[in-house]
Amino acid sequence: MLYREAGDFKTSYVADNQTFPLKLDRIGFWVTMAVAWLVIPFVINDYWASSLLVPFLIYAIAAIGLNILTGYCGQVSLGTGGFMAVGAYACYKLMTSFPDVNIMIHIVLAGGITAVVGAAFGLPSLRIKGFYLAVATLAAQFFLVWLFNKVSWFYNYSASGQISAPERLVAGVAVTGPSTPAWAQYLICLFFVTVCAIIARNLTRGTIGRSWMAIRDMDIAAEIIGVNPLKAKLTAFAVSSFFVGIAGALFFAVYLGAVEVGEAFGIQKSFLVLFMIIIGGLGSIFGSFAGAAFLVLLPVALKWLGVDVMGWPTDLVAHFQLVIVGALIMFFLIKEPHGLAQLWRLTKEKLRLWPFPH
Amino acid sequence: MKMKKLAAMALAGTLAAAPAMAELVIPDLSYRTGPYAAGGTPFSDGYQDYFNLLNARDGGIGGEPIRIVECETGYNTEKGVECYESTKGEGALIYQPLSTGITYQIIPKATVDEIPIHTMGYGRTSAANGEVFNWVFNYPANYWDAASVMVNYLLEENGGDLSGKKIALIYHNSAYGKEPIRTLEELSAMHGFELSQLAVDHPGQEQKSQWLQIRRERPDYVLMWGWGVMNQVAVQEASNIGFPMENFIGNWWAGAEHDVTPAGAGADGYKSLNMNRIDANLPVFDEIRTLVHEAGNAAGDGSNVGSVLYTRGMYAAMLAAEAIAKAQEIHGVSDVTAAMVRDGMANLEITEARMAELGMSQIGPEFSVSCENHGGSGLGIVQQWNAADAQWVALTDYIAPDDSVIDPLIAEDSAAFAAENNIEPGCL
Numbered sequence: 001m002l003y004r005e006a007g008d009f010k011t012s013y014v015a016d017n018q019t020f021p022l023k024l025d026r027i028g029f030w031v032t033m034a035v036a037w038l039v040i041p042f043v044i045n046d047y048w049a050s051s052l053l054v055p056f057l058i059y060a061i062a063a064i065g066l067n068i069l070t071g072y073c074g075q076v077s078l079g080t081g082g083f084m085a086v087g088a089y090a091c092y093k094l095m096t097s098f099p100d101v102n103i104m105i106h107i108v109l110a111g112g113i114t115a116v117v118g119a120a121f122g123l124p125s126l127r128i129k130g131f132y133l134a135v136a137t138l139a140a141q142f143f144l145v146w147l148f149n150k151v152s153w154f155y156n157y158s159a160s161g162q163i164s165a166p167e168r169l170v171a172g173v174a175v176t177g178p179s180t181p182a183w184a185q186y187l188i189c190l191f192f193v194t195v196c197a198i199i200a201r202n203l204t205r206g207t208i209g210r211s212w213m214a215i216r217d218m219d220i221a222a223e224i225i226g227v228n229p230l231k232a233k234l235t236a237f238a239v240s241s242f243f244v245g246i247a248g249a250l251f252f253a254v255y256l257g258a259v260e261v262g263e264a265f266g267i268q269k270s271f272l273v274l275f276m277i278i279i280g281g282l283g284s285i286f287g288s289f290a291g292a293a294f295l296v297l298l299p300v301a302l303k304w305l306g307v308d309v310m311g312w313p314t315d316l317v318a319h320f321q322l323v324i325v326g327a328l329i330m331f332f333l334i335k336e337p338h339g340l341a342q343l344w345r346l347t348k349e350k351l352r353l354w355p356f357p358h
Numbered sequence: 359m360k361m362k363k364l365a366a367m368a369l370a371g372t373l374a375a376a377p378a379m380a381e382l383v384i385p386d387l388s389y390r391t392g393p394y395a396a397g398g399t400p401f402s403d404g405y406q407d408y409f410n411l412l413n414a415r416d417g418g419i420g421g422e423p424i425r426i427v428e429c430e431t432g433y434n435t436e437k438g439v440e441c442y443e444s445t446k447g448e449g450a451l452i453y454q455p456l457s458t459g460i461t462y463q464i465i466p467k468a469t470v471d472e473i474p475i476h477t478m479g480y481g482r483t484s485a486a487n488g489e490v491f492n493w494v495f496n497y498p499a500n501y502w503d504a505a506s507v508m509v510n511y512l513l514e515e516n517g518g519d520l521s522g523k524k525i526a527l528i529y530h531n532s533a534y535g536k537e538p539i540r541t542l543e544e545l546s547a548m549h550g551f552e553l554s555q556l557a558v559d560h561p562g563q564e565q566k567s568q569w570l571q572i573r574r575e576r577p578d579y580v581l582m583w584g585w586g587v588m589n590q591v592a593v594q595e596a597s598n599i600g601f602p603m604e605n606f607i608g609n610w611w612a613g614a615e616h617d618v619t620p621a622g623a624g625a626d627g628y629k630s631l632n633m634n635r636i637d638a639n640l641p642v643f644d645e646i647r648t649l650v651h652e653a654g655n656a657a658g659d660g661s662n663v664g665s666v667l668y669t670r671g672m673y674a675a676m677l678a679a680e681a682i683a684k685a686q687e688i689h690g691v692s693d694v695t696a697a698m699v700r701d702g703m704a705n706l707e708i709t710e711a712r713m714a715e716l717g718m719s720q721i722g723p724e725f726s727v728s729c730e731n732h733g734g735s736g737l738g739i740v741q742q743w744n745a746a747d748a749q750w751v752a753l754t755d756y757i758a759p760d761d762s763v764i765d766p767l768i769a770e771d772s773a774a775f776a777a778e779n780n781i782e783p784g785c786l
Contacts, residue, residue, distance in 0.1 A: 046443050046446075046447075047443045047444055047447060050439055050440070050443045051439075051440040051443055051444060055436070149531060149557070159536065159537065159539070159540045159771060160458075160462065160482070160533035160536050160537060161532070161533055161536045162459075162462050162533045164462065164466070164778075166778055166779065167779070167780075177466065177779075178466030178467050178469060178470040179470050256435065256436070256439065256463060257463065257466060257467075258462045258463050258466075259435070260435070260459055260462075260532050260533050262531055262532060262559060262560050263434070263435060263459060263532060263560060264435065264436075266560070300440070303430075307428075307429075307430075313390075313428075314388065314390065314428050314429065314430035315390030315391050315395075315399075315430060317430065318390070318391040318430045318432060319391060
């Protein structure tokens with residue numbers, strides 16, 4: 001009754017092409033944005049920022065990046081952790097080499113460097129497909145982690161092999177380093193998430209996005225109708241790595257402040273982001289957010305429930321957490337293979353028909 | 359549960375007609391799951407049991423009850439940060455993360471939040487320079503001390519001359535494992551031994567190629583910086599390739615019972631450092647058994663009492679409790695804050711008389727901390743595994759590190775940290 005097109009007249013092509021054709025969706029979007037930008041920064045504290053919201057936002061960027069590659073272009077990648085490491089180390093080298101340049105520029109440049117590296121590792125995708133490509137990207141994952149461990153130039157020859165983010169300011173407020181206020185940490189991540197999501201959404205609606213999806217659905221047919229696979233696959237790798245690189249840079253500089261490549265950007269990270277897009281929904285920007293929220297918030301919620309509410313021993317809760325998250329992943333894959341985004345889509349369709357389902 | 363506690367507290371408050379009871383909050387960032395649980399569990403058991411003993415026997419420290427807040431990190435830095443953030447708001451007095459990675463992570467945060475960290479024999483070595491790291495303490499010894507103690511021990515074994523010897527370092531490929539490299543390189547130039555480095559990636563289960571290389575190169579000694587499952591695998595591999603176990607020396611995180619028992623008789627003769635003595639007959643263990651375990655307050659299943667890492671966890675808790683007592687003495691209040699505990703740590707003095715009084719005579723060396731020196735004495739002993747009796751036997755008394763090598767390295771590294779973070783070195 002409420003959620004429908006009726007009465008929402010479009011009088012121009014621009015209006016007809018907008019992201020949210022339904023008025024209620026538009027209102028929902030702007031309300032979400034208003035809460036995220038105008039309410040949360042005033043109520044956030046250290047715990048909410050560093051345990052929940054900042055990791056959620058950063059993983060959402062990484063998930064959008066991987067979703068472009070895997071969900072939209074159909075190229076399976078297990079190199080996300082390695083590409084995040086490229087973003088983090090690029091950001092670190094830029095931060096320490098050019099301390100006077102604004103950190104925002106460094107983060108974008110780190111994304112750019114990751115895009116170049118990602119495109120280079122995307123070259124094999126022109127020859128190999130499917131599982132074989134997954135293995136090739138796995139090689140990228142291990143090679144990059146090894147590289148950042150082995151070559152001490154990347155970590156400025158520090159004795160421990162760790163990189164740590166020095167303090168950098170944006171408009172007079174620290175956004176990296178230990179004295180960063182929670183709201184600044186949150187806002188810088190929110191800024192990048194918003195920009196990345198808007199860019200990603202519009203890219204996937206345009207020519208490039210359509211050529212990616214053509215390659216995903218059937219690459220030979222796409223080639224016959226005139227989609228250049230070299231261009232489509234390499235742009236997918238580049239754009240995807242750009243987002244993943246930004247996520248890596250934020251993960252290191254804003255969220256953790258100090259990282260060790262093997263632990264922070266190991267193969268588990270690649271799997272984690274892959275699970276996010278599988279649970280969230282392949283080929284959906286909303287799905288990237290839903291998946292990131294699910295896998296970031298669920299463990300914290302379970303821990304809170306088990307340890308703080310029920311008072312169980314911490315090791316028992318940690319084991320239960322693995323069991324429950326694993327079981328939920330299986331449940332979702334069986335019951336809803338298209339992820340949380342599909343559930344959302346179904347809900348919306350039902351809402352359109354409500355209250356007269358026939 | 360919570361209601362009951364609140365009711366009990368309210369009752370106690372009215373009965374004693376005293377102000378609401380304050381608690382000393384001690385977070386325990388433990389790990390009882392994952393590839394490092396074998397080491398994390400006994401340490402955490404010892405840490406918690408000692409505080410529970412103080413609660414049961416003395417009613418806490420200086421009359422203030424202790425509340426332990428446990429948080430599972432799984433030795434993972436992201437979870438460690440989450441644990442830090444979720445526990446610091448409860449009024450945490452001192453952190454003991456038992457992970458070099460998490461330590462690096464929380465050093466800057468804790469410095470801003472003004473909560474002291476005690477990284478006992480791990481963490482950032484240059485934190486020994488208290489003028490740069492005001493809030494971080496790593497007494498009684500650190501990694502560079504360990505490396506130097508090992509080399510001093512080998513020097514003693516070889517009549518003071520190591521020139522031409524080949525020494526291999528097998529290390530966990532992380533901040534933890536990389537810590538001793540700089541010191542060993544310095545010592546290798548000084549004493550003329552040849553150092554080769556073999557990295558083992560997290561979690562350390564895969565070491566075939568490293569031990570193949572050791573078999574090929576035949577080094578005279580192998581030193582190890584390992585933790586968790588890596589230790590067990592390394593000891594097993596060393597015994598598989600027939601490496602003489604008495605020439606294989608682990609650091610103090612690679613010398614617990616569970617590291618050597620899986621290799622059975624093959625582990626016999628394996629040596630490791632220790633920063634505390636092990637004596638299963640210490641009177642304090644009996645007190646823990648009667649007052650904590652029999653009362654049903656054991657942190658774990660109670661099976662670890664007296665083991666190497668349990669003893670070390672308890673030792674760490676004792677040092678923390680002594681620092682809190684010192685802080686109460688300095689400031690004349692029993693309800694201390696984190697900043698006061700820092701003062702207690704900076705003025706801590708551990709004497710044999712005090713250790714004997716606490717029922718843990720000879721557990722550690724005597725040392726005192728000052729504002730400038732947060733590193734303690736740096737002494738370590740060498741112990742050897744006797745597989746037949748299934749126990750560690752101390753081979754030496756406390757060996758001193760070569761401070762002439764370590765002090766300049768600490769000064770250099772801490773100066774670099776100070777410059778990076780715009781810290782003006784000085785006492786608080």
